[in-house]
Amino acid sequence: MDHLDELENQSIFILREAYKKFKDLAMLWSIGKDSTVLLWLARKAFFSHVPFPLVHIDTSYKIPAMIEYRDHYAKEWGLNLVVGQNKKALDEGMNHEKGRMVCCEALKTQGLSVIMEEKGYTGLILGIRRDEEGTRAKERYFSPRDKNFEWNFKDQPPELWDQFKTTFAEGTHIRIHPLLHWTELNVWEYIHREKIPIIDLYFADENNKRYRSLGCQPCTFPIDSSAKSVPEIIEELKGIGTAERSGRAQDQENTYAMQKLRARGYM
C-alpha cells in the first residue's frame, strides 16, 4: 500500500459513514479537481454507484467550459445533478463589483443555503482540504453548522478513532469533508494514477496560462505555467512556492476574509 492507497481508504471510510448516517445527504460538486476526485472516490466507495445527489451552485459567473464539462459527465456517469442558484440576488443585480465578500456570500453561501432548505439536506459532503488555507486547517471530518448556517470554530466536536459526530439537533446540519487530509499534490497524483478526466482549464493554454484553482470568471485568475499534462502539473507543484488559492481574489480581500466567509457558511 502506498500513500495514495492510505488516503483513498480513509476517504472511502468517511464517505460510507456519511451515507449510512444521513438520510438526506448530498455532495457539492464545484467541477474543480477536488470535488471531481471526491466524486471518483464515491464511485469507488459504492462500487460504481453514486447514491446521493450532486449539488452544483451556479453563480451564473462560472467559466462557461465548467458548465459544459458538468453536463457532459453528469450524463456519462449517470449522476443525479441538482443545480442551485440564488435567482433573487441575481435578479437584484448581484455581482462582484458590489464587493467580493458580499457577492460570494450572496451567490455561493446563500445559493447553497436556499437549495439545502428546499431539498431538506442534513448532510453535505464537500471537497475542502486542510492544506488550502488556515481556517480549513482547523476543520473536522464531520463539522456541524447551526440553524443560521454558521460554523462555531471555537467549539468543535472531538474526533477520535474515526468515531464522528453523526447525531445533531433539529434544524442544524453536518458538513462532511472526506478529502480533509489530502494535499494539492496528492490530488494531482491521484488524478494521474486513476486517470480521472479533469476539466482542461487546469492545463496551460497557448499563452502559457493555466488555472490552479477554479471559481467565478471575474474573481479567478490563471497562473503562468507551461504545464500541459497531469505529470507536468505534478512536477510543477513540487517546485512551486506560492499558495494554491493565490489566484482567488476573495481570499486576499482582508486579513481574516476566509475566516469570516467560512464562519458564515461558505465552503
Next chain:
Amino acid sequence: MSDNGNAVALDSKLMRLVIVGHVDHGKSTLVGRLMSDTGSLPTGKIDFVKDICEKQGKVFEFAFLLDALEEEQEQGITIDTSQIFFNTKKRPYVIIDAPGHKEFLKNMVTGAANAEGALLLIDAFEGVQEQSRRHGYILKLLGLTQVAVVINKMDLIDYDPEKYYQIKTEYTEFLKSLGVEARVFLPVSAKLGENIATRSDSMSWYTGPTVLEVLDQFEKKAAKVHLPFRFPIQDVYKFDERRIMAGRVESGNLKVGDKLLFSPSNKTAVVKTIEAWSVSEQPTEAIATESIGFTLTEQLFLERGDVASRVGDEPPITSSTFDANLFWMGKNHLEKGKSYTLKLTTQEVPCEVLEFKKIIDASTLETLSSRDYVVKNDVTELTLRAHRPVVFDQFGTIPETGRFVLVDEYDVCGGGIITTYVPATQRDKLIEEVRHRDFNWVSSNITAEQRAYRNGHRAALILFTGKAGVGKAKLACLLEEKIFQNNFQSYLLDGHNVRLGVGADIDNEEYFSDGEAVRRYGEVAKLFLDAGHVVISTSNIFNQQEHSDIRVLVEPCPVVEILVTSTPPQKQTSDMVLTLEEAANEKETIGKIYDFLKEQKILTGHNYSI
C-alpha cells in the same frame, strides 16, 4: 501551505505528528519554526504575516504563521487543532498543533488520537505544569507511545544544563509512574531556532539529536496484518445484483475462500469475491486499514455492527460488560445510572456506568476517592454495561477493536480503552452457552434466508411488556391474528404455556431461580424462530434484565419490545411505547404496530430478496 521546494519521493508515506504541552510553552512557535526551517512556507508568507503584525502593532512571532483565527491571535493562544504539512529530506509530515489550554482538551485529544508520534513541550523557565502531566497521561491512554519530550525556551534560563536535567528527572519520574518511557529528551529554543533544524552553539553540553533528527527517527505504525482478522460491517450494499458487505479491515488479512464467523450472531459463511471498482484486476485478498467490500457464498442477514473474524482464529469477545480506562471531555459530569451511547467500531448501543473503580485527577495522578462522578478533563477506571452484547477485543490485543467513545446527547464526550474482561456474570455464561449451541447446531438444508423469502418476513420475536392489566394479552392475540390474516406465519407463545409443559418437571421455586425460566422460554422461542415464525409473546414473568437475556438466546433474530404503560419512561429502551389509551384503541394500534414491523423490514412482503 504544503507548497514548498523539497521534492519528496512519491511513495514516501506521510508521518502524522502531534505537538502537545501546557499553554504558552511554545507549541505554535515550534511548528512555525519547523515550517520555516524546512522551507515549507509559501513564498511571501512570512512577509505577509510580518506585514499584518506591523499594521496591528504586534511583534512578529512564528506562532502567527498558523494561528489562523482572528480570536487566536488576539488571545495569543491556540484554540483549535491546526494541521500543517511540511517535508524533511526523508519524508512528508503533517504536524498537528494541539491547544494547551485546559478548556480545549477535546481539541488536543482530536489531534493526538490521529497521530503516530508526539512531541511534548515543557517550558524550561516554568517547568512541569498541570497540562504537561495531563497530556502525558492522555497520550498513554490513546496508546501513543512514540514520544519525545522537548524542553523549550532554553534561552530564558541561559542554557543552564542543571535546570534542564532537573526538569528531565522530574518528568521521567512522572512518566515512569504511568508505565511510559520517553524515547528522548532534548533542550531547544524554538524562538531562536536552536536544536530545531540545526545544532546550537549555546548548548554544546547536549550531544543528542535535533528535533528534525528525532522526527526522522520516528517509525511509521505498521499495518496490523499479523493479528487475527477483524472486520466490523459498516454497511450492506445492494445497488445491483451483488450483496456487498462494506467496511474496513481493522486487523489481519482476508482472502477469497476464507470461512468467516460473524459475531454476535455466530453465523458462518465463505467469502466468494472481494469487490472493487475501476481496478485493473479484481482483488483476491485484503489487509488491515483497507476499506473494502466482499460478497458471501450464501445470503445471510447481516447488518452494520456485526463483526467478522476468520473461523479457526481466536474469536473476538462478546459481552455486555467490560472494564475500561476512560477520559471525559463532556460539559456534564459522567454519572452512574445515566444512559449514554457506546460507539465501538461500527456498533452503537445504549450503555451505563456500572461502577467507578477509580477516579483520577489527570494533572496530579491523585485518586479522587470521595467522588462518584467524573468531571470534564478527568480520567477514570470503570465498568460499563451495554444494553445488549457488544463485540470487542482487549485494547492490548487489538487496539482498533478495543477502544470506544461515549456519546452524551448529541456529543462525543468520552474516549476509552478496554482493559479487562472477565466472563463473570450469568449473562456471559449464557453467551458462552449460546455460542456452543450455535456451533454444534445440526442445520437443515433450508436457510433462514430461504424461509424469509418464501414467508415474506424475517423470523422475529415481538415482546409485549408492561404491568399486569394494561391490555397486553389482548393486543398480542390481535396482532397474531392480523399477521396471520396477511398470509404470514405468526405464533403466540405465552410464557405461561412454556411453564405448563416444558417446565413441568421442576417446582416453581426452581423454575424461577437462576434464570431457568428465561433459559427454557428463550430456547423454545428459538425453535419457533428457527422455523421462521413471527413469535408474539406477552409475559409478566420476566423483568428488564431477563428480556435482555432473551435477546441473547434468540440472537440474531430481531426482538421488538412494545411497552404498554401509563407513565412513559425517561430513557426509552423499548422499541415502541404505547399509552393505556392507545392500548384500549385496539384496531388502530394493531395497525400502527403492523406498519412499524414493515418499517423495520421484518414484514417485507413476499418474494423480497434480502
